[in-house]
Amino acid sequence: MNVTKQAIRDRCTDAVFERGQDYCEEGRIQRINRFGDIITAAVQGSTLYELTIEVGPSTINPRCSCPYDGPGDCKHIVAVLLDIVDAPPSDERDRVQAVLDDVADEDLRAFVIDTFAIRPELRDQFLARFDDTDMASKSVEEYRAEIEGLFNQHTEEYPVVVDAIDFSRFFDIAEQYQERDHYRSAATVYRALFEAIDDNIHLVDAAYDHYAQVLRSAIDGYVDCVHVAELDADAFESYARVLDERASTGADIHREQFMDALEELEEFEEFGE
Numbered sequence: 611m612n613v614t615k616q617a618i619r620d621r622c623t624d625a626v627f628e629r630g631q632d633y634c635e636e637g638r639i640q641r642i643n644r645f646g647d648i649i650t651a652a653v654q655g656s657t658l659y660e661l662t663i664e665v666g667p668s669t670i671n672p673r674c675s676c677p678y679d680g681p682g683d684c685k686h687i688v689a690v691l692l693d694i695v696d697a698p699p700s701d702e703r704d705r706v707q708a709v710l711d712d713v714a715d716e717d718l719r720a721f722v723i724d725t726f727a728i729r730p731e732l733r734d735q736f737l738a739r740f741d742d743t744d745m746a747s748k749s750v751e752e753y754r755a756e757i758e759g760l761f762n763q764h765t766e767e768y769p770v771v772v773d774a775i776d777f778s779r780f781f782d783i784a785e786q787y788q789e790r791d792h793y794r795s796a797a798t799v800y801r802a803l804f805e806a807i808d809d810n811i812h813l814v815d816a817a818y819d820h821y822a823q824v825l826r827s828a829i830d831g832y833v834d835c836v837h838v839a840e841l842d843a844d845a846f847e848s849y850a851r852v853l854d855e856r857a858s859t860g861a862d863i864h865r866e867q868f869m870d871a872l873e874e875l876e877e878f879e880e881f882g883e
Contacts, residue, residue: 613665618691621670622682630688634696639689644699645706653686660776661690677774677817731779738786738795746787746795753780753802761810770815777803777824784831793839800835801852803828808860825864829853829871837878850875 619627633639633653640658642651649663655676664671670691678684683691710718726733737747746753757780764771780799787796807825814821836849850872857868 612667613670613691613694615692615695617670618683618688618695621691622684622688623680626680626682626685627688629685630683630692633685633689634692639693642690642693642699644701644703646701646703649690649694649699651690653689655686657773659686659773661686662778663687663690665694673776673778675774675776677772677820679774679817679819734783735779735786738783738792739790744787744792744794746798748798750798750802750805753799754806756780757802757806758810761806761813765813769813771810771813772816774817774820781827781831788831788835793835797832797835797839797849800828800832804832805856808856808864811861811863826867829867833871833875833878836875846879850879 618630622630633655638654640652640654642649647665649661649665651661651663653659653661653674659674659676661672661674663673672683672687672691674684674686676684676686678686713721722736726736734747741747748756757777760775760777761771764773764775780803784796784799784803787793787799804825807821807828811821811825832849832853836846841849853868853872853875857865857872860868
């Protein structure tokens with residue numbers, strides 16, 4: 611992996627780089643694994659933070675569950691990148707590929723089915739990628755319940771949310787649907803995201819920029835999907851009504867965003883763009 615200390619330093623502030631060095635030297639990295647170009651890790655801060663870092667030939671695309679909203683990468687990402695430079699983790703992909711080549715199709719199918727039975731999040735990703743029907747694997751209510759469950763987990767010890775909850779799994783599912791032109795399914799996931807965040811924003815006590823960005827991305831994704839989906843007048847009205855209801859009854863801080871999204875959607879419909 612083409613990662614250097616100078617490249618890491620260029621991605622963060624001096625203060626964050628120093629703290630990342632401290633975290634690396636203090637042994638705060640609890641777990642680090644590599645599978646191809648993907649690094650996953652867990653770093654102990656005020657709580658245990660989960661990281662995913664995709665390292666390409668000339669790019670580094672990191673994601674951390676911490677609430678950091680300053681410039682550049684956070685100290686947890688810096689710590690993991692520095693650890694990669696000092697001791698690159700072994701790549702497990704080749705070993706897995708070699709085993710896959712020797713597994714009988716029926717055995718592999720049985721393993722996948724068994725895994726899906728206990729890992730519903732993988733089942734959702736599988737259906738988003740391979741199901742030919744434009745029907746989300748779950749309803750808005752089911753996805754929203756999962757997202758609200760994340761808020762509940764983050765308020766078990768404190769009455770407020772102080773961390774940046776990682777919603778990337780839901781965005782990944784929505785994007786899989788979009789790539790396959792299953793726009794109604796993607797809209798279902800985006801709607802669940804912005805509704806759950808809108809309903810729970812009163813619990814958020816830190817990382818406001820994170821939640822604002824997630825909400826904005828979910829609304830934009832929803833509008834884009836409704837725009838390009840082939841909907842009749844009644845179906846379009848039902849999707850637009852979701853935004854109208856949020857603009858009327860949702861959290862005050864978000865109402866203007868929902869109103870703007872509704873106006874944008876209606877302009878698309880009016881001009882047929």
